Amino acid sequence: HDMMAIHAYNPLEDPYSLYPHSLRNMDELCASIVRSHRETSQYRVEELQALRWKLFSREEIQTYQNKSVDEMWQHCAIRLTDAVQYVVEFAKHIPGFRMLSQNDQIALLKTGSMEVVLVRMSRFFNTENNTVFFDGKFAGAEVFKSLACGDLITAVFEFAHNMCALKLTEHQIALFSALVLINTDRPCLEDRGRVQRVQKSVELGLTHILHRDNQESLMHKLYQKMAELRSLCSMHMEKLRWFSQRYPLTAHSLFPPLYKELFA
Numbered sequence: 001h002d003m004m005a006i007h008a009y010n011p012l013e014d015p016y017s018l019y020p021h022s023l024r025n026m027d028e029l030c031a032s033i034v035r036s037h038r039e040t041s042q043y044r045v046e047e048l049q050a051l052r053w054k055l056f057s058r059e060e061i062q063t064y065q066n067k068s069v070d071e072m073w074q075h076c077a078i079r080l081t082d083a084v085q086y087v088v089e090f091a092k093h094i095p096g097f098r099m100l101s102q103n104d105q106i107a108l109l110k111t112g113s114m115e116v117v118l119v120r121m122s123r124f125f126n127t128e129n130n131t132v133f134f135d136g137k138f139a140g141a142e143v144f145k146s147l148a149c150g151d152l153i154t155a156v157f158e159f160a161h162n163m164c165a166l167k168l169t170e171h172q173i174a175l176f177s178a179l180v181l182i183n184t185d186r187p188c189l190e191d192r193g194r195v196q197r198v199q200k201s202v203e204l205g206l207t208h209i210l211h212r213d214n215q216e217s218l219m220h221k222l223y224q225k226m227a228e229l230r231s232l233c234s235m236h237m238e239k240l241r242w243f244s245q246r247y248p249l250t251a252h253s254l255f256p257p258l259y260k261e262l263f264a
């Protein structure tokens with residue numbers, strides 16, 4: 001029945017209505033993005049809220065810190081890939097995404113999936129003690145010490161903290177995530193025009209719900225966040241290149257195939 005719901009609204013299917021002009025179409029577009037977000041977000045906000053007391057003990061933190069650089073990278077790459085997989089699932093259900101060529105879908109995911117993971121991280125973040133839900137408990141930045149990329153970890157934690165300060169609703173996070181993904185500025189797009197049409201409809205969707213929530217001023221802040229995401233992801237790529245040079249074997253044979261496919 002899920003498939004039917006997605007086909008019920010598709011602005012690209014109807015040649016006379018490329019954009020969701022009517023309010024009803026707009027509501028349907030938003031509803032299907034929100035549904036897709038909900039179904040691929042792994043944990044509901046209330047569930048995460050209830051898990052907040054679960055913190056890693058001193059000993060457990062030590063265990064992470066005593067891991068070798070490549071062991072910890074491999075571990076995090078697996079966790080990240082798992083999260084990316086859910087983002088890929090989310091993308092597939094954004095109205096219009098599946099109408100793009102295979103190449104363009106991959107080009108969008110290559111740069112966008114990690115950015116969406118970072119947007120989603122704010123849902124898994126506790127600003128009271130600056131911890132993130134990782135491996136079943138809440139972890140502070142020190143847990144990631146053995147990755148040897150403290151500057152990236154600091155920047156990622158700071159981003160999550162600032163993202164939380166915006167206090168976005170689940171609907172807003174869903175539409176913002178879709179907008180982060182459907183981005184005509186990505187390199188190597190074949191049919192930029194088609195991507196642009198999908199982008200426009202998602203943009204209208206986000207404007208629509210911000211208007212409905214009486215929070216139009218958020219739009220400007222969200223565009224700022226998109227710029228920050230870009231720099232975080234280029235930092236991630238830089239670290240990955242550094243790591244692959246030093247530990248070519250781990251990077252080559254122990255990283256998940258999807259992680260390599262998207263980021264290497």
Ligand code: CLR
Nearest residue numbers: 076077079080083117120121124132133134156
């Ligand atoms: C993001 C939201 C997802 C669930 C999820 C899974 C893995 C987490 C990720 C979240 C946030 C960022 C995270 C990651 C595992 C490792 C990574 C904590 C919560 C940190 C920042 C380390 C990155 C290391 C790379 C340089 C390899 O739905």
